[in-house]
Amino acid sequence: MSATTPDDTALTLAAKGGDLDAFESLVRAHTPVVYAHALRFFGDTGAAEDVVQEVWIKVYRALGAFDERSRFTTWLYRVTRNTCLDQLRASKHRPIPVDVLDDPVVGDFADEVALRAALEHAMRALPPDDRDALSAVALFDMTYAEAGAELGIPAGTVKSRVFRARRALAHALAFPGGDA
């Protein structure tokens, strides 16, 4: 989804040198994953947009301290996750409980809108730890080892959480998977 590319490295270096156009390219390339993570965290589009704004301002301010030893997307994931948690702690936004959401549309998944609604509902219903791991790997394109380092857990645990999340999504979409 949001793999760091050679372009990211060049754009990051240029942005560090004061090139706002390069920074804008980073914003446009990676805003979708930041937004998706935040939306799945809070379940509210307004909160997600606030998170996106805050994340990019933080990135802009701290860009000089980013030393390229990790991938840009790994750093972006860290900033995004921390911003969501910070806003939660500061009570700026609270996640909308999943059980008060409308029932997801189910059944005809040939309809992309219905499928997306069901998928996002299932994403919101995931345990936060599993969703974090899935977001790191599937949205921010981190390896299990990178995600484990960011989340402070072993890579094997990331693997387990990602699989558990995927299986839960499959169940929620009425596609049962696995027997354990």
Add this chain to the structure above:
Amino acid sequence: MDCLDALQLLSAATDGEPVDPALLESARAHCASCDECSHFVRAQLLAAKVGPPAPPSDLADRVMAAVRAEAAAQERAARESAAAESAAVTAAATASGAAAAADVAAGVAPTLADTAAPATAGRPPGPPAQLSAARRKSRISARDALIGFAAVALVGAIAIALAGSRYILSAPTMNTAANSPATSGQPGTVPEAAPTAKSGADAQSGGAQLAAPVSASPGFITVTGTVYRADGPATIDATTLHDAGLVTTSLSATEAPTPHTVRAGTDPDLLYVSDSSGALLGFTRVKRQFNGRTYYLTSAALTSLDAWPALPASVAPPTSPDGYPTFVQVGSDSSGVKVYRLSSSPGSGDIAIAPGSPASDPAVGNPNWTLWEPAP
């Protein structure tokens, strides 16, 4: 292979993790014949097909508007701060009534303006916390350098006049290193600061830092590409040292480049070389800090003690004061010295420093761009 194993394997493969191809094939075969597992696979495919929720189409525009506003505010604050500092310096100079100080300030004011202008007018404002701070620090450094330069020059002249002898002060010729243009310095003299700084630094696009006077090299050698600075005669017990290779250099103005045995003790940053009289000369590895890491100064081979370290032959000197096209600025260190990386291989880990770094910097006085490699 059971369902759980098959799905875990497919999940890991989906995430790009290395899996055994034979096991993966078994998992695929299992899924093809298992309804539950094939449903799982279909679910993943559908989820991949719809992708994550898309943000509003104007969200990136709103983000950039906020970023640009922040950049502009920071830029204004930096300008106001610089103006205040400039006014303070002018007031101090006027109050002192020191004619010499006033002359120095008047002569260098255009240099300050020239240095600041490209960074603020030619490009959008950069990350404010870093760039603005760096500019402020640069101006502070410049002011300090101006005030200090007269004193340093005076002390230096007295020292040179009084110094009787030894090798470092005996051959104050200017840089002869690989990427340095010819300079106007003559053996036995200390070149005039401003003209030499221009001919040395500017010709190499060295205006990235504030122009500093070029002085005689304190004496350097290179050992396996790493630069060591001369400390002068050493008093260490030679029997505690071991041979650590050879360095070919001239240790005095009259000596041709000659192989000298390099000796080392227990401190990996210290080396010793015997001169023609058998006396030990000490050398210390030249290092700097950036972003919490230590970097060693590297250089093209230096065959004369009075040569300044220079870029390795494989690195072309920049053609522009901002390092273009060889380097791109990546930030500033804690002293406000601008730090660059190679444009061609930014991931190499090496950093570069422009000529003209301030007196507190390990590259002080060097009219060349320098390359620094991370310490192992």
